Amino acid sequence: MSLPTLAVRRECRKAQRCVDAVAANLEIIQARVVAAVEKAGRSADDVRLIAVSKKQEAEKVRAAFDAGQPIFGESKVQEARAKIPLLPAAVRWHFIGHLQKNKIRHALPLFEMFHSVDSLALAQDIQRIADEEGVRPRVLLEVNVAGEGSKFGFAPEKLKEEMEALLQLGRLEIEGVMTIPPFAPEAEDSRPYFVQLRELRDDLEQQFAMRLPQLSMGMSNDFEVAIEEGATYVRVGTAIFGER
Numbered sequence: 415m416s417l418p419t420l421a422v423r424r425e426c427r428k429a430q431r432c433v434d435a436v437a438a439n440l441e442i443i444q445a446r447v448v449a450a451v452e453k454a455g456r457s458a459d460d461v462r463l464i465a466v467s468k469k470q471e472a473e474k475v476r477a478a479f480d481a482g483q484p485i486f487g488e489s490k491v492q493e494a495r496a497k498i499p500l501l502p503a504a505v506r507w508h509f510i511g512h513l514q515k516n517k518i519r520h521a522l523p524l525f526e527m528f529h530s531v532d533s534l535a536l537a538q539d540i541q542r543i544a545d546e547e548g549v550r551p552r553v554l555l556e557v558n559v560a561g562e563g564s565k566f567g568f569a570p571e572k573l574k575e576e577m578e579a580l581l582q583l584g585r586l587e588i589e590g591v592m593t594i595p596p597f598a599p600e601a602e603d604s605r606p607y608f609v610q611l612r613e614l615r616d617d618l619e620q621q622f623a624m625r626l627p628q629l630s631m632g633m634s635n636d637f638e639v640a641i642e643e644g645a646t647y648v649r650v651g652t653a654i655f656g657e658r
């Protein structure tokens with residue numbers, strides 16, 4: 415059997431446009447996702463790849479979409495508002511950045527899922543605006559598992575305290591949790607944080623007698639480890655599109 419992890423990604427420098435490399439890189443990442451899913455004994459349907467296209471030009475998104483990638487991740491509403499109209503309507507968009515209150519109304523119709531609801535206050539603002547707009551956004555709760563001061567997200571204990579209040583927000587379809595572990599050069603370094611997120615999810619499901627099926631975790635440098643630990647969404651940017 416050929417090992418997709420040994421395939422060499424098409425490198426291209428930031429100054430180049432690199433559109434040609436996207437389809438080749440995507441194929442390699444897809445193969446690595448499949449290999450990780452198999453290694454973990456999971457079903458391929460349980461793991462979806464989000465191609466993180468923030469700070470990448472629309473032409474690269476189109477190249478990936480044409481090569482069969484359906485879902486893209488953006489982290490800034492303003493950038494997404496400029497990019498989305500340039501692309502086919504069939505492209506599906508997930509929001510993965512910190513959502514500012516004054517951008518919620520613009521963001522709601524653009525994204526099929528919000529991975530990064532990072533505070534009760536933001537969730538309440540989304541609730542209010544979703545109510546006015548008559549929509550039911552699908553959301554994940556972002557957890558700052560490592561307790562990094564520089565990161566957005568619920569502290570794990572705080573999320574347990576605030577879950578009751580979050581569940582009162584009837585417009586929000588809360589489907590799971592998301593995390594961004596501390597940057598680490600070694601993928602294995604992320605594993606404890608992925609385990610922590612999964613265990614927190616399991617605790618919440620127990621404590622609140624509910625299902626939280628989605629685990630959004632894993633990026634270019636550690637998505638295979640995330641898949642081994644139960645990720646249902648992996649968010650991969652650089653390994654597909656090149657440096658930003």
Ligand SMILES: *Cc1c(COP(=O)(O)O)cnc(C)c1O
Binds near residue numbers: 594650651652653
């Ligand atoms: C930028 C970003 C990614 C993608 O990171 P890469 O290292 O480029 O794969 C994933 N998730 C979030 C939340 C991001 O902001």
